[in-house]
Every structure is written in structure tokens, then in C-alpha cells.
Amino acid sequence: MENIKMTNEPLLRIVDVVKKFGEVAAIDHCSFDIAQGSITGLIGPNGAGKTTLFNLITGVLQPDSGHIYFKGEEITGKKPYAIARRGIGRTYQIIRIFPKMTLLENLIVIGKGRERRVMERAMELLHLVRLDDKKDEYASDLSFGQQKLLSLAQVLMLDAELILLDEPAAGINPTLQNELMALIHQLNEAGKTFIIVEHDMSVIMNHCQNAIALNYGQKIAEGSCSLIQQDERLLEHYFGR
Amino acid sequence: MKHSLKRKQVLIGLAILMAFLISVPFFATDYWMTLLVLIFIFTVYASGWNLFSGLTGYTNLGLAWFIGVSGYVSSLLIADYKLLWVFAWPLGALFVSLVSIGVGYILLRIKGVYFAISMVALTEGTRELIGTEYLEPITHGGKGVPFVAGISLPVLYWSILLLAFITVFICYKITSSKFGLRLITIREDEQAAETLGIHTTREKIVAFVMSAFFTGMAGAIHFTYQNYIDPSFGFNIQLTLTPIVMTLFGGVGTVFGPLIGATLFTFIHEILWAELTILYMAIFGAILMILILFFPQGLLGWMKEKGIVPRIRKI
Numbered sequence: 001m002e003n004i005k006m007t008n009e010p011l012l013r014i015v016d017v018v019k020k021f022g023e024v025a026a027i028d029h030c031s032f033d034i035a036q037g038s039i040t041g042l043i044g045p046n047g048a049g050k051t052t053l054f055n056l057i058t059g060v061l062q063p064d065s066g067h068i069y070f071k072g073e074e075i076t077g078k079k080p081y082a083i084a085r086r087g088i089g090r091t092y093q094i095i096r097i098f099p100k101m102t103l104l105e106n107l108i109v110i111g112k113g114r115e116r117r118v119m120e121r122a123m124e125l126l127h128l129v130r131l132d133d134k135k136d137e138y139a140s141d142l143s144f145g146q147q148k149l150l151s152l153a154q155v156l157m158l159d160a161e162l163i164l165l166d167e168p169a170a171g172i173n174p175t176l177q178n179e180l181m182a183l184i185h186q187l188n189e190a191g192k193t194f195i196i197v198e199h200d201m202s203v204i205m206n207h208c209q210n211a212i213a214l215n216y217g218q219k220i221a222e223g224s225c226s227l228i229q230q231d232e233r234l235l236e237h238y239f240g241r
Numbered sequence: 242m243k244h245s246l247k248r249k250q251v252l253i254g255l256a257i258l259m260a261f262l263i264s265v266p267f268f269a270t271d272y273w274m275t276l277l278v279l280i281f282i283f284t285v286y287a288s289g290w291n292l293f294s295g296l297t298g299y300t301n302l303g304l305a306w307f308i309g310v311s312g313y314v315s316s317l318l319i320a321d322y323k324l325l326w327v328f329a330w331p332l333g334a335l336f337v338s339l340v341s342i343g344v345g346y347i348l349l350r351i352k353g354v355y356f357a358i359s360m361v362a363l364t365e366g367t368r369e370l371i372g373t374e375y376l377e378p379i380t381h382g383g384k385g386v387p388f389v390a391g392i393s394l395p396v397l398y399w400s401i402l403l404l405a406f407i408t409v410f411i412c413y414k415i416t417s418s419k420f421g422l423r424l425i426t427i428r429e430d431e432q433a434a435e436t437l438g439i440h441t442t443r444e445k446i447v448a449f450v451m452s453a454f455f456t457g458m459a460g461a462i463h464f465t466y467q468n469y470i471d472p473s474f475g476f477n478i479q480l481t482l483t484p485i486v487m488t489l490f491g492g493v494g495t496v497f498g499p500l501i502g503a504t505l506f507t508f509i510h511e512i513l514w515a516e517l518t519i520l521y522m523a524i525f526g527a528i529l530m531i532l533i534l535f536f537p538q539g540l541l542g543w544m545k546e547k548g549i550v551p552r553i554r555k556i
Contacts, residue, residue: 058436084438098429101422109422110437158438 009072011036011162011193012057012088017066019049019056019217026052027063028217034162039184039194041204041225044214050197051093053214054164058090059083070162089160091151093167093197099140103131103150106139110157125153129183145172149180156187163187165196169203181207205229262402266395274398280507281405282463286484287491287499288408289456293448294485295494296421298428299349301449302481303360304456306367309475311337311457312464313371313380319465320388326465329390330400334457341453345446352431361478368476385471392465401462405500408455413496415451417555424448425494490532492539496556501540 010033019027027049034040042050055061057068059080068076075083098106104122111118126132129149134142139150148168155163168184169177184194184207198204204211204225211228213221221228266274286304294301315333318324324332348359370376372383380386392400415421423444426434435441460480464470483506484499491502509528513521536543545552 060432060436079440080432080435081438081440084436090436092433096430096433098426098433100429101425105422105425109419109426109439112438115419154437 010034011071012195013067013069014053014057015067015069017053017056017063017068019052019061019063025217027056029066030214030217030219031066032212032219032222034193034195036193037188037191038210039188039196039208041208041211042195042197042214043201043204043211043228044220048214049217050214051166052217054090054166054195054197057083057164058088084158084160087159087161088164089155089158089162090164091148091155091166091168093170095144095147095151097139097147097150097154100138102136103139103142104135106150107153107157110154122157125156128156129153130179145176148172149176152180152183160192162193162195165194167197167199169198169200177203259406263399266398271394274394276507276511278394278398278401278466280504281401282459282466283484283487283503283507284405284500285401285408285455285459286480287487287503288405288412289452289459290484291488291493291495291499292412292415292455293445293452295488295498296416296424296428297445297448299352299445300354300357301360301452302357302485303364304484305476305478305480306360306364307337307341307453307456308460308463308480309364309371309470309472310340310367310460311453312460312470312475313386315461316386316388316464316470317380319390320386326390326392330458330461330465333461334454337457337460338450338454341450342446345449349442349445349449364476364478364481368472371475372472383472385469385474387469389468390465397462397466401459401466404455404458404462408459409496409500411451411455412499413555416494416496417553420444420447421554428494486529489539490529492541492543492545495539495541495545496554498539498541505540 012034014030014032017027017030018025030049030053042053044050052061056063059075059078059082062077066076067074070083070086070088073086075086075088078086098109101109103126104119107122107125108118111121123132123135126135129152131142131146131149131153134146139147142150152163152165152168165184168180172180181203184196188194196204196208208225210223211221211225212219213228262277265277269277286308289307290301290304293299311333313333314336315326315329318329318332319326344363348356348363351359371380374382376382377384415424423434423439426437426439427441427445431441460475464475467474484503487502487506488499489502490506491500492498510521510525513524517524538546541550541556544550545556550556
């Protein structure tokens with residue numbers, strides 16, 4: 001399969017983005033497009049700039065140069081809350097939920113609109129991630145894997161179109177991991193677009209249509225997963241061959 | 242059914258308590274009335290501090306700035322412009338609220354201990370400024386402002402009772418609202434809140450200004466009650482620390498913690514001071530240390546944890 005060519009506007013467009021920490025370029029002239037409805041794996045060794053890229057897309061960090069477009073609108077330099085409200089949600093590598101709030105509170109605080117509708121939606125999502133029987137417990141009382149599910153439910157509460165997941169499968173048991181990946185596919189079929197950072201290559205190969213490989217902040221490969229698996233340069237960098 | 246019955250009982254209990262408190266000036270001595278006035282003033286201070294700091298986790302060490310600025314504005318209006326107290330108090334509180342918008346806009350970008358220190362600096366700086374001879378024509382400088390507001394003790398008592406009631410009621414409404422939850426997300430994880438679409442800077446400023454208004458109102462009443470204000474009195478660090486200790490004592494981030502803290506704290510303080518004048522600070526310190534060691538979440542927080550009261554935000 002050739003690289004997927006989009007006729008429509010890409011959902012997310014990264015154009016020549018640079019982010020330096022001191023003299024080190026964490027992201028070095030990086031450009032790529034994310035198509036609506038895709039699941040893209042973002043791979044690369046530690047320190048390649050994957051999380052930095054997420055921070056740039058969500059406005060947690062500001063790029064030194066370059067542009068980021070979401071649904072055709074430039075979002076470079078916008079505040080995180082403004083970007084989130086436009087429809088980009090994310091989870092963190094280190095889970096960041098609201099520990100001393102109940103599960104239900106963790107969700108309703110994000111919801112917009114009529115109180116009853118927000119409550120219904122929160123309950124639906126808790127049911128979806130199978131945490132509805134724990135709705136009145138503090139989020140800090142959940143297991144690590146359950147906290148990851150809650151974190152995903154929060155992003156869904158935001159009703160994000162583009163969802164960035166930072167190592168969703170890391171540190172959780174295989175059963176929960178399978179459930180989580182099944183949920184991601186289910187949401188993808190319902191129209192959500194995903195970018196997934198993951199160290200476990202089998203997760204990327206089994207679940208993503210496309211992959212983008214980063215090293216030293218540069219994009220070193222991009223394409224369908226099967227194609228990327230055969231990329232010499234990537235193999236050299238990433239697998240040390 | 243059971244729930245609504247309980248609610249009814251609580252409301253009846255509350256009505257009886259309020260009726261009792263309203264009738265206090267008709268039978269109580271001035272001593273008891275002044276003790277209650279102090280309790281209510283500090284209830285508002287502590288609730289005002291808790292409304293912002295208890296919910297957002299931003300430790301405000303400049304509560305005395307709210308109190309002093311509003312106290313000065315209202316005291317000067319009464320002393321020099323012969324304004325009636327009923328107008329001077331809200332003008333003082335409105336003034337400090339308006340200035341707080343600007344202060345919040347600048348200082349609420351600073352996080353953690355740096356925010357706390359910057360509020361101390363603001364308080365000390367304002368105290369110095371008001372005491373300078375350059376501003377003496379307006380502020381009376383370091384000499385202070387003695388004044389008589391022409392308000393009787395019962396009227397002052399009813400005023401502060403009303404303010405304390407309104408403040409606690411608003412805190413109750415906020416803590417159990419979505420606005421309150423948004424403030425708590427700032428305490429829990431501000432960056433996560435932002436990437437989930439919460440405009441944390443705006444929420445912080447709104448809470449900060451509300452805190453300034455209620456605390457400022459109580460400050461204006463406080464100095465009317467004292468018939469005097471000067472820079473070291475109005476911006477005293479004790480006015481910041483005491484309400485914080487009261488809140489820690491009662492339960493940070495709870496609705497009734499500051500009220501419970503202010504009430505118990507004032508009584509313990511009064512008894513120790515009257516009975517053991519020489520040792521009172523030492524004993525007081527020991528009690529505080531024990532509380533912080535064994536009840537770090539405060540009395541109400543501890544009761545919620547033990548299931549003595551339900552673990553809900555409305556308490």
C-alpha cells in the first residue's frame with residue numbers, strides 16, 4: 001500500500017515545527033498530516049520528542065517556529081483550554097486525573113451544557129469504561145489501569161475529535177489492555193481520530209493503520225505500518241540494527 | 242423520602258439556631274455579643290480564604306491585604322467623608338474587589354510558593370505605602386485613623402451575623418456547584434484541567450475576587466467595631482495567619498470547616514487567655530501541633546473520613 005493520500009483537508013496539519021530546549025532541538029523541522037478517522041502510531045526511542053510533540057499540539061508548550069492547524073484553523077500559540085475546546089483531547093504518560101474527586105465529578109466538571117445532559121453523558125461514559133459501579137469513589141482509589149480508563153473517559157467527555165494517547169497500554173494487565181484497544185477501535189469506527197505514542201511495537205503494528213517515526217526530533221519515516229516495518233533507516237535507528 | 246426528611250430536620254435546626262443568634266442582643270451581655278462578633282468576623286475571613294485557597298490550592302498569604310485595603314477605604318470614608326457605615330462598608334469591599342481583578346490577573350500566573358510570597362510582599366508594600374508621609378493628606382499616614390461610625394453594638398452584631406450567614410451560604414452553593422468543581426481541579430492538577438478545556442486563569446480570578454469581596458466586607462466591619470485603623474493594625478500578618486489556622490483546624494476545602502474552626506478557635510483562645518494568661522501561647526501552640534499531627538485534614542475532614550458525616554461536598 002502506498003502512503004495514504006488525502007483529497008480532503010487533513011484533520012491535523014503540522015508544518016515545519018521547531019521546539020528547542022536551550023540548544024537542543026526537541027522537535028526539529030517536523031511536518032506531517034493526520035487524516036480524519038485514522039489511527040496513527042507515533043514511535044521512536046526515548047527522548048525522540050514524542051511527548052514534546054503532544055505538548056506542542058495541545059498548547060502546553062509553544063513552538064519556536066512552524067505552524068499547527070486543526071480542521072484548517074491555525075491553533076499555534078493558542079492556550080491549552082482553547083485548543084481542548086476546539087476538539088483535541090489527550091491523556092498523559094503519567095496519569096493526570098483529579099485524585100480527590102469522585103469518578104463522576106472527574107467527568108461532569110468537564111461537560112458543557114445542561115446539567116442533566118452532562119450527568120447522563122458522564123454515566124454513559126462510566127458505563128462504557130466499566131467503572132459505573134465506582135462512580136462515587138475517589139479517583140485515587142482506582143487501580144492504575146482503571147485510572148487510565150477514567151482518563152480516556154475524560155477525553156471523551158470533552159467530546160474531542162482528535163485524541164492523543166501517551167502510552168495507553170503501558171503498565172496495565174493484558175486483559176485490560178485488550179479491552180482498552182477494543183474500545184479505541186470502537187471509538188475510531190464512531191469517527192474519532194487517534195494518535196498513539198507507544199513503546200510496545202506490537203500495539204502499534206496490530207492497532208494502527210499508519211505510523212510516524214521520530215528520532216532526535218526529526219521525522220525519519222512515515223507511512224503504513226507494514227511499510228514502516230521494512231524501512232531500513234528506521235530499523236537502524238529504532239531497533240539498533 | 243428519608244433524604245427529604247433529613248433535609249427538613251436540618252432546615253428546622255438551622256432556623257432555630259438562626260432565631261437564637263438573632264435574638265442574642267435582647268438577653269446577652271456585651272461580653273458575649275463581642276465574642277460572637279469576633280467569631281463571625283473570623284468566620285468570614287476563614288471562609289473567604291477557604292473559598293479561594295481551600296478550593297484552588299493557591300495559598301493566599303495576603304488575606305490581610307484584602308482586610309486592610311477595604312478597612313482603610315471604609316474607615317476613611319466614614320472618618321473624613323462622613324459617609325454612613327452602611328454605604329462605606331460595601332464601597333470598601335467593592336474597591337478591594339476591583340483592585341483584586343488587576344492583582345489576580347498579574348499574580349495568579351505565578352504558581353506555588355512564589356504566589357504565596359508575592360501576596361506577602363503586596364501586603365507589606367501596601368502597609369508601607371499607606372504609612373508614608375506623602376500619602377498623609379489622604380491616609381493620615383502612620384498616625385492611623387480614629388473614628389466613630391455611630392453604630393450600636395446590636396446593629397453591628399446583626400450586620401456581621403448577616404454577612405457571615407451570606408458568606409457561608411455562598412460558599413455552600415459554590416462548593417457543591419460546577420464552578421466549585423472547576424476550582425478543585427486547579428488544586429488537583431491545573432495542567433490536566435487546562436488540557437480538558439477548563440479556563441483555569443479565569444476561574445482563579447473569579448474566585449480570588451469573590452474572596453476579596455467577602456473578606457473585605459468583614460474587614461470594613463472589623464475596623465468599624467474597633468473604631469480605629471492604622472497601617473500595622475490593618476495589614477497585620479495575624480489577620481492572614483489566624484484565619485488560615487482556623488481553616489486548617491476546621492477542614493480545608495469544606496463548607497463548614499472555616500465556621501467550625503473560627504468558633505472553636507475563638508472559644509479556646511478566650512478560655513486559655515482568661516484562665517492561663519501566662520501559659521496560653523505555649524498551650525495554644527501545643528494544641529495546634531497535636532491537631533496538625535493527628536488531624537491534618539481538619540476536624541470536618543477527619544469526620545468525613547471516619548464516616549461520622551457523609552463525604553459530600555455540601556458539608
